[in-house]
Amino acid sequence: MLHQALFFLIAAMCVAGAINLLLQRHPIHSALSLIVVMGSLALLYLLLGAEFVAMIQLIVYAGAIMVLFVFVIMLLNAGEEEHTRGSRMALWFGAPAVAAIVGMVVYVLTSNSTTLREVHLGAWASTTHDVAMPLFREYLLPFEVTSILILIAILGAVVLARREH
Amino acid sequence: MVPVSYYLVLSAVLFTLGVAAFLFKRNIITIFMSIELMLNAVNLSFVAFANMHKDVSGHVFVFFVMVVAAAEAAVGLAIIIAIYRTRETLNVDRVNLLKL
Amino acid sequence: MIETLKFVAFLLLKIVVITHVLLGAVAYTVWLERKLIGRMQNRWGPTRVGPFGLLQPIADGVKFILKEDMLPPGVNKPLFVLAPLLAVALGLTSLAVIPFGETVSQLGKLGALQISGFVRADGSIMDPGVGLLIILAVTSIGVYGIALAGWSSNSKYSLLGSLRASAQMVSYELSLGLSLVGVIMLSGSLSLRQIVDAQAGPFWHWNVFVGLQFIAFFIYLTAAYAETNRIPFDLPEAETELVAGYHTEYSAMKFAMFFMAEYANMFTASCVATLLFFGGWHSPLEGLVKYSLPPLLAALEPVFWFAAKIFVFIFVYIWIRGTLPRFRYDQLMAFGWKVLLPLAIANIVVTSLYVAWRTV
Numbered sequence: 001m002l003h004q005a006l007f008f009l010i011a012a013m014c015v016a017g018a019i020n021l022l023l024q025r026h027p028i029h030s031a032l033s034l035i036v037v038m039g040s041l042a043l044l045y046l047l048l049g050a051e052f053v054a055m056i057q058l059i060v061y062a063g064a065i066m067v068l069f070v071f072v073i074m075l076l077n078a079g080e081e082e083h084t085r086g087s088r089m090a091l092w093f094g095a096p097a098v099a100a101i102v103g104m105v106v107y108v109l110t111s112n113s114t115t116l117r118e119v120h121l122g123a124w125a126s127t128t129h130d131v132a133m134p135l136f137r138e139y140l141l142p143f144e145v146t147s148i149l150i151l152i153a154i155l156g157a158v159v160l161a162r163r164e165h
Numbered sequence: 166m167v168p169v170s171y172y173l174v175l176s177a178v179l180f181t182l183g184v185a186a187f188l189f190k191r192n193i194i195t196i197f198m199s200i201e202l203m204l205n206a207v208n209l210s211f212v213a214f215a216n217m218h219k220d221v222s223g224h225v226f227v228f229f230v231m232v233v234a235a236a237e238a239a240v241g242l243a244i245i246i247a248i249y250r251t252r253e254t255l256n257v258d259r260v261n262l263l264k265l
Numbered sequence: 266m267i268e269t270l271k272f273v274a275f276l277l278l279k280i281v282v283i284t285h286v287l288l289g290a291v292a293y294t295v296w297l298e299r300k301l302i303g304r305m306q307n308r309w310g311p312t313r314v315g316p317f318g319l320l321q322p323i324a325d326g327v328k329f330i331l332k333e334d335m336l337p338p339g340v341n342k343p344l345f346v347l348a349p350l351l352a353v354a355l356g357l358t359s360l361a362v363i364p365f366g367e368t369v370s371q372l373g374k375l376g377a378l379q380i381s382g383f384v385r386a387d388g389s390i391m392d393p394g395v396g397l398l399i400i401l402a403v404t405s406i407g408v409y410g411i412a413l414a415g416w417s418s419n420s421k422y423s424l425l426g427s428l429r430a431s432a433q434m435v436s437y438e439l440s441l442g443l444s445l446v447g448v449i450m451l452s453g454s455l456s457l458r459q460i461v462d463a464q465a466g467p468f469w470h471w472n473v474f475v476g477l478q479f480i481a482f483f484i485y486l487t488a489a490y491a492e493t494n495r496i497p498f499d500l501p502e503a504e505t506e507l508v509a510g511y512h513t514e515y516s517a518m519k520f521a522m523f524f525m526a527e528y529a530n531m532f533t534a535s536c537v538a539t540l541l542f543f544g545g546w547h548s549p550l551e552g553l554v555k556y557s558l559p560p561l562l563a564a565l566e567p568v569f570w571f572a573a574k575i576f577v578f579i580f581v582y583i584w585i586r587g588t589l590p591r592f593r594y595d596q597l598m599a600f601g602w603k604v605l606l607p608l609a610i611a612n613i614v615v616t617s618l619y620v621a622w623r624t625v
Contacts, residue, residue: 007167011175018182018202027194027255028416030186032344034198035409037179041205044172048216053224055398057208059442060231063405064435065201065238067412071431072242073194074416074424076249081192081256094188098181105177109170116169117217126221127394128455135225146232153236160243163250 003121006047013040025080027073031066038062049125172213179206193248193255197241204234279380280361287360291528292322298583305587332517337418340514344417349515349522352410356529359403362396363536364458366546366567378546378568382458396457397449400537401442404492408434410526411494411501411511418514426510429594430501433491436601437498441488443609444481447616448472448541461545468549473542476619481612482542484605486581489534491601493527495582497589498597535578539571546571 017036024030038061045054109116135143183206186199208227215223245255252260296311296318303310311318336342366378368390376384382392393399408431415427449455451472452463464471473482491498502510512523539545546567558566592600 003167007171011171014175015178015182018179018186021195021198021202022182022186022189027192027198028344030190030192030195030198032413034202037202038205039406041209044175044209045212048172048212050212050215050224050227051393051395052398053212053227055395055402056228056231058402059398059405060235061201061205063402063408063438065235067405067408067431067435068238068242069194069198070409070412070416071428071435072245074412074428074431076194076246076255078192078194078255081190081195090188094185098185098188101184102178102181105181106174109173109177116173118166118168119172119213119216120166124216124219126215126224130221131224131228134222135228138222139225139229142229146229149236150232153239157239157243160240160247 003047003119007044010040010043010047014044027078027081028070031069031073034069035062035066038066047121048119049122051125052128052131169213169217173210176206176210176213179203179209191256191258193245193257193260196257197238197245201234201238204230276380283360283380284357287357287529287532288525290532291525292326294528294531294579295325295524296322297579298586301580301583302587305584326521329518329521334518335514335516337420337514339419341417341419344413345514346519348410348414348417349519349526351413352407352526353522353529355403355407355410356526356533359400359533360529362393362399362457363533363540364390364392364396364461364545365536365571366565369564379458390458392456392458395455397445397455397460397537397541400533401438401445404530404533405434405438407526407530410523414515414523415511418511420514422507422509422513423511426501426507426513430494430511433494433498433500433597433601436598437488437491437605440484440601440605440609441492443606443613444484444488445537445541446609446613447478447481450613450616450620451475451478457540457545461540461547464544465547465551467551467553468544471542471544471547477612477615478542480608481616482538484609484612485538485542487605488601489538490582490585491597493530493534495527495531496586497592499591500594500597531579531582532575535575535582538578539574543574 014037017033017040020033021030021037024033038057042054042057042062045051045057180203183199183203186202187196190196190199208230211223211227211230215221248260249255254260299321300310300318311321314320314324336345361380364377364379364382368376368384368388369378377390377392379390379392381396382390385391411430411434412427415423415425415430418424448460452460454460454463468474472478490496494501500510501507502512507513512520515523548566548570557563
């Protein structure tokens with residue numbers, strides 16, 4: 001009961017944020033709605049017993065990546081977006097396609113729901129220790145590879161954003 | 166108690182809203198943000214499946230997705246700044262020449 | 266049912282009491298700062314309102330409430346109103362996970378001296394397993410209050426201030442987070458209560474005196490000053506360049522909210538420094554001097570030590586403000602990325618080697 005109430009409340013927040021991202025015309029409003037989505041996703045992760053992932057979601061996504069977006073929007077002084085012929089075409093052909101995709105995915109998920117189990121609040125929770133063990137054992141190589149990826153990303157960002165003289 | 170399928174449906178709805186924003190939006194920064202929304206939606210289903218199978222591997226994958234998203238945001242925003250410097254616009258429809 | 270109601274009522278009581286204690290402390294920190302800065306500059310500071318100017322914070326509060334709440338033309342109204350609320354709410358949120366003592370056994374399940382801590386049946390305390398990450402998450406989201414304030418004000422000074430603030434806070438958050446990794450490795454936990462318990466005993470058990478952790482403490486303190494936008498890193502509100510930075514256009518209670526947020530963040534930073542490096546609520550002479558206190562005083566003794574340590578940190582904040590000039594912006598960035606970050610990473614490497622050597 002409590003779990004259902006919390007789930008529907010947070011899910012409504014999530015979907016409202018995502019729809020607002022779509023409807024707002026100023027990028028900073030879109031960015032703020034995305035932050036709302038990310039925050040409510042962190043709450044859903046807590047419901048699913050993933051406290052470490054929830055906090056990393058807030059620190060990395062809401063606290064670092066989105067700050068970078070907001071910073072760039074403020075730096076470039078981005079205004080409201082203008083609508084062109086291309087965007088109207090995308091709307092006419094895109095909207096039915098999106099509705100079709102949602103319908104299809106929801107149908108597939110709900111028709112197979114007998115094989116899926118239920119989530120019980122507090123029945124299973126992973127601690128930081130539980131996440132760390134597979135991360136530094138089974139997934140050690142991917143972990144090291146991501147560090148190289150990050151290094152390349154840093155170098156790429158420096159080279160791209162540098163002003164040429 | 167909530168069925169796992171609810172979480173998966175939510176994830177699917179968020180993903181399609183991300184796709185819709187990617188298609189409809191004209192501002193390059195907003196388009197970039199809709200990619201982040203799609204990645205977030207996928208993360209939700211990873212965490213939901215981790216709970217269903219009682220296995221933390223799903224959390225580890227969320228971790229990797231976040232690393233990739235961070236790297237992507239750094240490079241992508243640098244590209245956006247570079248584009249703005251040369252074209253002085255953020256509208257993707259106006260960035261239609263290979264060379265100025 | 267009646268148990269649940271009692272639980273909720275006790276929890277609300279705990280939240281209300283602790284929040285008001287913090288807000289009172291914030292108000293009197295402003296008084297203390299004006300008084301101490303005054304003495305450092307050979308003046309008296311506030312003296313007119315009440316004995317030693319002690320009623321000055323109340324007079325200031327009344328003034329803030331009674332002033333006209335200006336809404337300048339051209340601002341983005343919803344965000345302009347949201348920004349100070351966000352700043353002060355996030356400033357107070359981290360209070361929820363900070364432990365400031367063991368238990369008061371008379372209160373039963375809610376006797377833990379921590380809002381989000383609960384006493385188990387066997388008398389041990391359950392607190393959030395990722396308490397430290399919650400504080401880091403809340404402080405990292407705190408940037409939005411300042412960034413939105415500057416953007417929505419539609420003024421060049423505010424925008425420059427908030428651009429500076431967001432760049433500065435993102436840069437220093439890195440060093441801040443990395444400086445804490447050494448302590449996390451030493452105590453093997455992210456729960457604030459377990460980190461403090463690992464330092465129980467006389468003062469040489471405190472993390473700051475273990476190995477090279479005093480370097481980590483220095484990095485933490487510097488980064489925390491930058492995170493809270495205090496001198497010598499107060500570029501987002503540099504008076505001589507930007508009028509008042511991100512809160513130039515704010516007045517009355519909205520301005521007071523930014524002020525409260527800044528001081529609440531100072532308190533959070535001091536609390537984290539106390540918990541992670543200075544043994545939390547443990548007395549510096551624990552186990553060395555034997556003395557017995559009446560039961561009520563004995564229950565409150567840890568709170569006294571915790572408050573005393575925080576007072577020292579607040580004093581250092583004010584002392585630094587009276588001593589150091591402001592950095593230049595390029596110096597600030599160079600210092601954060603070229604000095605603090607490599608130092609923090611070196612500290613992690615050395616500490617992990619030490620931990621490995623200790624366990625082998």
